[in-house]
Amino acid sequence: MLLGAAVVVAAAVLVPKLVACGQAAWYRRVRYPRLRRRMDRLDRPPVRIFVPCHGMTGELAGNLDAIAGQEYEPFDVVCVTGAADDPAAEAIEQARARHPGVFRRVVAGPATSCSQKNHNLLAAIRRHRDAEVYLFCDAKVRPRRDWVARMVEPFTLQRPPVVVSALCSGGRYRGWSLPHVLQQQVACWQSVSLMSFVGGVWGASMALRRADFDRLDVDGLWSRTIVDDTTLFQRLIAEEGRPAMFASLDARPEPGYAMEGTGGFLEWGVRQLQYVHRCLPRYRLPMLLRNLGSLLGLAWPPALALAPPGSEWHAVGMVSLGLFAADAILNVAAKPITALPLPGRWHLLAAPFWEAQWAALSIAAALRRTVVWHGMHYRVDRRGRVTGIRS
Numbered sequence: 001m002l003l004g005a006a007v008v009v010a011a012a013v014l015v016p017k018l019v020a021c022g023q024a025a026w027y028r029r030v031r032y033p034r035l036r037r038r039m040d041r042l043d044r045p046p047v048r049i050f051v052p053c054h055g056m057t058g059e060l061a062g063n064l065d066a067i068a069g070q071e072y073e074p075f076d077v078v079c080v081t082g083a084a085d086d087p088a089a090e091a092i093e094q095a096r097a098r099h100p101g102v103f104r105r106v107v108a109g110p111a112t113s114c115s116q117k118n119h120n121l122l123a124a125i126r127r128h129r130d131a132e133v134y135l136f137c138d139a140k141v142r143p144r145r146d147w148v149a150r151m152v153e154p155f156t157l158q159r160p161p162v163v164v165s166a167l168c169s170g171g172r173y174r175g176w177s178l179p180h181v182l183q184q185q186v187a188c189w190q191s192v193s194l195m196s197f198v199g200g201v202w203g204a205s206m207a208l209r210r211a212d213f214d215r216l217d218v219d220g221l222w223s224r225t226i227v228d229d230t231t232l233f234q235r236l237i238a239e240e241g242r243p244a245m246f247a248s249l250d251a252r253p254e255p256g257y258a259m260e261g262t263g264g265f266l267e268w269g270v271r272q273l274q275y276v277h278r279c280l281p282r283y284r285l286p287m288l289l290r291n292l293g294s295l296l297g298l299a300w301p302p303a304l305a306l307a308p309p310g311s312e313w314h315a316v317g318m319v320s321l322g323l324f325a326a327d328a329i330l331n332v333a334a335k336p337i338t339a340l341p342l343p344g345r346w347h348l349l350a351a352p353f354w355e356a357q358w359a360a361l362s363i364a365a366a367l368r369r370t371v372v373w374h375g376m377h378y379r380v381d382r383r384g385r386v387t388g389i390r391s
Contacts, residue, residue: 006316009293010323013355016290017330024195025337027246040156047075047148048131052120053088053139054081054374060088063142064095068102072148075135080106080124082116088139104128114386116376118222125219134213136228138204150247151207161245162216162236164207165200165229167191182265185354188331191338194246201236201244203229225384226371230275234384237282266361271373273358273365279384284366291362294355297323327355 049067053060067077079092084107096103108123110116125134133152137143147166154164167190194200206229208218216235225231236244277284296319303317371378379388 002312003315003319006296006319009296010319013290013293013296013323014326014330017327020192020196020198021330021334021337023197024192024334027195028337028339032246035157036153038157039153041149041153043156044072044074044149045132045152045155047072047133047135047152048128049075049077049135049137049148050121050124051077051079051137051139052081052117052124053079053086053092054116054120055087056091056139059142060091060139061094063139064091064103065098066142066144067137068095068099069145070143070148071145072152075148076104076131077102078104078106078124078128079139080108080120082108082110082120111376111389113224114222115226115228115371115373115378117373118225118228121228122219122222125213129210132210134208134210136203136206136208141204143205147205151205154245154247155207155209160209162208162212162240163201163232163244164247165194165202165244166205166247167194167202182262182269182354182357185331186269188334188338192334194244195337199233199244201229201233203227203232205247206232206244208232224386225279226378226380226386227275227279227384230279231384234279237280267372269358269361270364270368271371273362274368274371274380275384277365278371278380278382281382288362288366291355291359294323294327295359296320297327298353298356300324 051064051067064077064079079088079095081088081092089105092103092105096105106120106124106127108116108120111119113119114122121136133155135148135151151164151166154161167187190200190202194202213219216232216239218232218235221231221235222228233244273287276287298320300317300320303313303320307313307317369379371380375391377390378386381387
């Protein structure tokens with residue numbers, strides 16, 4: 001009985017990851033190249049890039065220069081802050097001086113019914129609507145010069161996607177740094193998810209045509225919810241029945257940031273899982289159960305050390321060891337699929353422990369009643385709608 005349950009749990013943990021890796025590899029090497037051959041790379045509609053900025057300095061100047069240096073026209077950039085005296089304001093004004101006619105700035109004011117990011121984006125869009133394609137780019141992203149072109153190309157397909165996303169790797173690997181390696185781990189599996197049956201939307205690099213923005217009533221959606229990308233993905237599932245499209249990996253934005261400490265990463269992780277729990281209820285229980293089931297991969301040391309050979313507990317330990325090893329191998333296999341600069345040896349040795357980390361974060365996310373983001377506390381209902389805000 002116990003052994004059978006362990007085998008079922010191990011299969012439930014491994015099979016979805018194995019299938020996702022296979023689908024992601026097929027998409028990147030076969031499906032997407034075929035789609036690109038059918039895209040019209042000469043059709044270049046007007047693009048407006050919306051960059052929400054909050055308190056970011058340091059790398060922001062270089063990131064804004066990279067956005068302004070795109071090999072595409074016509075496009076312009078709208079930077080938006082919640083407050084006029086936001087720390088990012090100086091970098092924005094300097095970018096406006098370096099690139100005349102490219103940047104505009106909007107001050108959105110404080111949010112009252114949704115997250116500050118959603119509020120900022122909507123304020124900027126309402127002020128500057130006249131573009132055929134809206135492209136959203138977080139201030140932390142430093143895109144390559146062909147980023148805009150690659151994000152817009154899929155809209156020329158005969159059956160175009162509703163949303164196009166491209167993943168930022170979260171920073172280059174610079175040696176052993178726990179928050180940085182944690183970032184890389186998340187980026188790896190987020191990339192696999194976006195290219196597989198899981199699908200998804202990644203708001204830090206996301207394109208959406210104005211016609212679809214209006215048709216889906218994204219304004220009405222974002223004006224009362226906690227997050228942009230997860231709620232948009234929820235709307236796509238309900239009304240479109242298909243996931244967003246993932247842009248070519250070789251066009252992914254280059255990193256212009258890194259997590260600030262392990263505590264910052266863990267807080268970010270809890271918040272991301274809260275978005276799933278609150279905005280994608282169909283995934284809430286399966287994700288929680290899967291993350292808890294992954295803890296089986298850490299049971300083998302005591303099981304093999306304490307249980308006599310031939311006993312059921314010893315057999316469970318062998319299943320646990322198999323899950324541990326298979327999980328590590330899958331993490332290494334995901335590295336060439338994603339083409340991200342992942343730290344190989346640490347990625348292999350520490351891989352199964354990330355599962356324990358996500359199990360703990362899943363429990364924390366399920367228990368929390370508020371979402372904490374940039375010092376603001378948001379009360380959120382089970383549909384992702386904001387019911388209260390306090391600082």
